[in-house]
Structure formats: structure tokens, C-alpha cells
Amino acid sequence: MEHVILFAGPMGAGKSTAIASLSDIPVVSTEASNTERDVVDKPTTTVALDYGEIGVGADEKVRLYGIPGQRRFDFMWAILRERARGMVLMVNNDAEDPIAQMHDFLAEFDDLDRRGAVVVAVTRTDLAPIPAIDAYAAALGDRMLPVLSVDPRDPSQMRVVLMALIANLETRAAMTGATG
Numbered sequence: 001m002e003h004v005i006l007f008a009g010p011m012g013a014g015k016s017t018a019i020a021s022l023s024d025i026p027v028v029s030t031e032a033s034n035t036e037r038d039v040v041d042k043p044t045t046t047v048a049l050d051y052g053e054i055g056v057g058a059d060e061k062v063r064l065y066g067i068p069g070q071r072r073f074d075f076m077w078a079i080l081r082e083r084a085r086g087m088v089l090m091v092n093n094d095a096e097d098p099i100a101q102m103h104d105f106l107a108e109f110d111d112l113d114r115r116g117a118v119v120v121a122v123t124r125t126d127l128a129p130i131p132a133i134d135a136y137a138a139a140l141g142d143r144m145l146p147v148l149s150v151d152p153r154d155p156s157q158m159r160v161v162l163m164a165l166i167a168n169l170e171t172r173a174a175m176t177g178a179t180g
């Protein structure tokens with residue numbers, strides 16, 4: 001069995017780092033010069049994809065796709081979201097308004113949101129302690145999506161996030177009788 005899991009979120013949220021932490025294989029990344037230095041001062045950013053793989057259990061392979069934060073690459077979002085079973089929505093807590101960013105991405109991926117196939121991973125909380133995780137949970141209202149604070153540089157923390165997502169997907173599939 002194979003799953004496709006997307007890693008979405010704004011530039012600098014830690015998508016590439018998360019996939020590198022999780023992947024059993026060397027990550028395939030396409031990076032290019034950041035042409036939006038006025039937006040985020042980061043020398044390179046992902047303009048195409050990060051791709052990694054991780055084995056889960058005896059015979060499950062999870063394909064991990066980090067997808068661009070910039071909306072001008074929307075066409076790629078469309079292709080991958082069609083194949084996606086779930087999504088790790090990464091939000092950097094030191095962004096201007098990270099909760100608004102979370103809402104933007106949930107709206108962009110409303111199909112996954114409606115299926116409850118999303119886990120919110122809040123990063124860079126060591127650099128910016130607020131908003132607190134409770135504020136994200138409150139902003140999610142009755143969605144019941146897991147929200148976790150995570151440092152994507154730490155593989156064990158990323159495995160907790162991935163397992164939370166997979167457990168949630170399997171629980172929902174069992175409840176609805178869907179096969180995913």
C-alpha cells in the first residue's frame with residue numbers, strides 16, 4: 001500500500017527540512033534562486049518539489065511531497081492534491097500572522113480539510129513562542145484537526161506528526177467505511 005502525503009505551508013515553514021528528516025532515501029529537491037527576497041529573506045527556496053519516501057509498518061510506503069509555498073505554482077498543487085491522501089500543513093510561528101496563513105492554506109486545500117485529512121505542524125516556536133498552540137486549536141473551531149508544535153529538524157518529532165496524521169486518516173476511514 002502506498003500513500004501520498006503533502007507538506008504544504010508558507011515559505012520558510014520547514015517543509016524541506018521536514019521531508020529530509022523523515023525520508024529513508026536521499027531527498028530529491030529542486031531549488032532555485034529566491035526571486036522573492038522582498039517577501040522572505042532566504043537565499044534559496046523551493047520552486048518545484050521536494051520528494052522523499054518513508055516506510056511505515058511492514059509494507060506501507062509513504063510518498064512525501066513538499067510543495068511550493070508560492071501561489072504562482074498553483075498548477076502543481078492541483079496535480080498533487082488530487083493524489084494526496086493527507087497533508088501536513090506547516091506554519092512558521094514567527095510569520096506575520098501565522099493563524100491567517102493556516103486559514104489560507106486550509107481554504108486552498110479545502111477538499112483535504114473537509115475530509116479531516118490534515119495535521120497542523122507549527123514550527124519555529126523556539127524563535128517565536130506566540131501564538132500558543134491553543135490559539136491555533138481555537139481558530140480551528142470544531143474541525144478537530146490535530147495541531148502540534150514541532151521542530152522539523154528533529155526526525156523523531158516529525159515521525160510523531162506523520163503518525164498522528166496516519167492514525168487520524170485510518171480512524172476516519174474506519175468510521176466511514178472508506179478504503180482511502
Ligand SMILES: Nc1nc2c(ncn2[C@@H]2O[C@H](COP(=O)(O)OP(=O)(O)O)[C@@H](O)[C@H]2O)c(=O)[nH]1
Binds near residue numbers: 124
Ligand atoms: N530554529 C528553528 N529553525 C527552523 C525550524 N523549522 C525550520 N527551521 C529552519 O528554517 C529554515 C527554513 O526551512 P525550510 O525547510 O527550508 O522551509 P521551506 O521553505 O518550508 O522548505 C531552515 O533553515 C530550517 O532549518 C524550527 O522549528 N526552529
Ligand SMILES: [Mg+2]
Binds near residue numbers: 045046
Ligand atoms: Mg523548501
